[in-house]
Amino acid sequence: MIEFKGECGHLIRARDEDAGKVVRCSYCGREAVVARPPTDDEGENLLDAVEQTGVFDADATRAVRKSHKRRKRAEKRLAQGKSATVDPFAVILKMTYVAVIIVIGAVVWKYVPGLYQQLAGASPTPTPTAVAEATPPPAATPGPVHPTELTERRGLLTASLEIHPDGAYVASVPAGGLVLHLAEGGAVDAVFNRDDAQTDLRTNALLKLNPGRHTIAVAVRINDPLLMRMPGYPDLRRALESSDSTSESEKRLASWLLPDDDVTARTVRIGKYRYVARVYDVDVRGGWVGVTALFLPREPLGDLMTFLPTGRVYGFDTANVERELTFYRVPAEDRPLLLDALARVGRMAYRPAEDKPYRMFQIDPVDGAVTTDSLGF
Numbered sequence: 581m582i583e584f585k586g587e588c589g590h591l592i593r594a595r596d597e598d599a600g601k602v603v604r605c606s607y608c609g610r611e612a613v614v615a616r617p618p619t620d621d622e623g624e625n626l627l628d629a630v631e632q633t634g635v636f637d638a639d640a641t642r643a644v645r646k647s648h649k650r651r652k653r654a655e656k657r658l659a660q661g662k663s664a665t666v667d668p669f670a671v672i673l674k675m676t677y678v679a680v681i682i683v684i685g686a687v688v689w690k691y692v693p694g695l696y697q698q699l700a701g702a703s704p705t706p707t708p709t710a711v712a713e714a715t716p717p718p719a720a721t722p723g724p725v726h727p728t729e730l731t732e733r734r735g736l737l738t739a740s741l742e743i744h745p746d747g748a749y750v751a752s753v754p755a756g757g758l759v760l761h762l763a764e765g766g767a768v769d770a771v772f773n774r775d776d777a778q779t780d781l782r783t784n785a786l787l788k789l790n791p792g793r794h795t796i797a798v799a800v801r802i803n804d805p806l807l808m809r810m811p812g813y814p815d816l817r818r819a820l821e822s823s824d825s826t827s828e829s830e831k832r833l834a835s836w837l838l839p840d841d842d843v844t845a846r847t848v849r850i851g852k853y854r855y856v857a858r859v860y861d862v863d864v865r866g867g868w869v870g871v872t873a874l875f876l877p878r879e880p881l882g883d884l885m886t887f888l889p890t891g892r893v894y895g896f897d898t899a900n901v902e903r904e905l906t907f908y909r910v911p912a913e914d915r916p917l918l919l920d921a922l923a924r925v926g927r928m929a930y931r932p933a934e935d936k937p938y939r940m941f942q943i944d945p946v947d948g949a950v951t952t953d954s955l956g957f
Contacts, residue, residue, distance in 0.1 A: 586612045600651045613654050733895040734948025736870070736926070741946060744788035746864045749945045750796060752783040752873040753888060753925060754806040758799045758855065759785055765793025768859050772797065772848050779850070783873075794862045798873035799848060799855035806887060807856070810877050812836060820847050821854070838876040838884075839929050839938040839955045870945045872927050881917050881930060894926045896948035901941075904950050908932070908939060922950075929955060 582594045588608040594601075598614045605612060735741075736749055750759050759781035762771045771777050781787070783798065800807065802820065807813050816836050820829050826846055833845040833856065842858040849855070858873045876884050898919065905915050909932055918941065921928040927942040938955040 582614055584612075584614070586610060602654055613651055734897065735895060735943075736868075736893065736945040737895050738784075738893055739786055741786070741868050743786065746791050746867060747786060747788045748794070748796060748862055748864065748869050748871050750781070750783055750785050750787060750798060750871045750873075751893075751925065752798045752800060753875060754800055754804050755783060755889060756800075757783045757873060757875075758850065759783060759787070760797040760799065760850075760857075761787060762795045763790070763792070765795060765861050765863070766843075767795040768843055771795045771859065772850070772857075789864045791864050791866065794864060795859065796862050796871055797857050797859045798871070799850060799857035800873075800875050802847065802854045802856050804875075807875060810887060811879060811883070812877055820856075836877055838874050838878055839940075840874055841940055841953065841955065842873070868945050870926050870942060872925050874925070874927070874929065881914055881921065881928070885917060885921065888921060888924045890924070892923045894923050894943045894945070894948065896922070896943050896950060901943075901950045904941070904952060908952060 582596060582599060584592055584594075586592050586605040586608065587610055588605060590605060590607040592603065592605055592612060592614075594603050594614045601614050602611050603614055604610070739749065741747070741749075758779065760771050761778040761781070762774060762776070764770075767774070787794075787796070802817055808817075813836070816832060819832055823829050823832070829847045830844055833847075837845055837858075840858060842860050845856070845858045847854060848857050856875060858875070860871050860873075862869055862871060876887060901919060901922065902915060905918060910918060910930065911932060914930070914932075918928060918930055922941060922943050926945065927940060929938045929940050931938045939952055940955055941950060941952050943950055
């Protein structure tokens with residue numbers, strides 16, 4: 581008979597053959613491992629067997645070792661307050677719970693977008709303010725533009741304008757210009773200097789704006805690689821960088837740049853970089869307007885085509901635009917070029933003859949309608 585005390589302090593009696601096994605205390609009901617008597621040691625048992633038989637039984641040795649390991653594990657689990665034996669059904673149940681949680685998490689992640697924001701009390705889509713965040717449209721479809729393709733869709737092809745009832749689509753040539761915005765008109769200097777001017781946008785961008793007048797500036801670095809390839813620009817850049825006068829830089833740029841309906845063009849320093857900028861006074865009234873800053877020289881249209889992006893961005897009724905070009909006496913040989921330019925950038929200044937003023941042809945970003953205005957020079 582083996583006697584030992586359980587965790588509750590009461591005496592537990594067990595049979596000799598129950599040594600190493602798990603029994604339950606009759607007083608507290610807790611499980612306990614029956615201690616082996618001092619003489620019932622694993623090594624001594626094996627040594628006695630060898631001395632009595634002269635044969636070392638390897639299988640018996642492994643069996644004793646396994647029994648010893650089981651007893652140690654049981655003692656460890658009891659010390660941790662757990663059951664001495666592992667319940668396989670409890671393990672399977674826990675694994676099932678984990679699998680169900682993983683499946684539910686995967687379903688929520690895939691099929692319930694914005695759930696976290698809703699649970700946190702936030703709206704998944706931002707409420708438009710005077711100027712909401714800009715959403716860059718997808719890249720334009722690469723490849724040449726053919727007039728027969730321009731009747732498929734109308735207006736801006738690469739971005740949805742349904743995100744807000746009013747705004748401005750801002751682009752530039754060269755692409756990737758810095759966009760600056762101030763929600764007031766005529767703020768030419770303030771748009772570069774005021775802390776509340778929005779300056780973290782890049783073309784091409786959709787500005788969600790409230791109705792009213794806005795000042796929008798588009799700036800391209802003075803050492804832009806595409807600019808440096810344009811005729812006469814390297815000499816112009818040297819003159820601009822050597823001049824400290826704003827009025828002087830405005831005059832030099834005006835004599836080189838393709839005319840536009842901008843308020844002014846000048847060089848500015850934003851942060852540690854120097855830029856060439858064009859500033860626009862934009863009136864947003866019940867719809868979207870297109871603002872494309874053309875940093876191009878006063879060269880024939882055919883020479884300018886090499887600097888325009890190759891992707892088609894605007895769609896329109898080709899026959900209607902051709903009628904407008906004919907009405908304004910654009911030569912027949914230049915009409916395909918002007919159609920191609922309008923499809924790529926949505927607007928282009930054109931002068932039919934040296935003694936004629938420049939005229940700006942522009943495609944509406946919403947419906948693809950063509951408008952034209954004389955630039956007066």
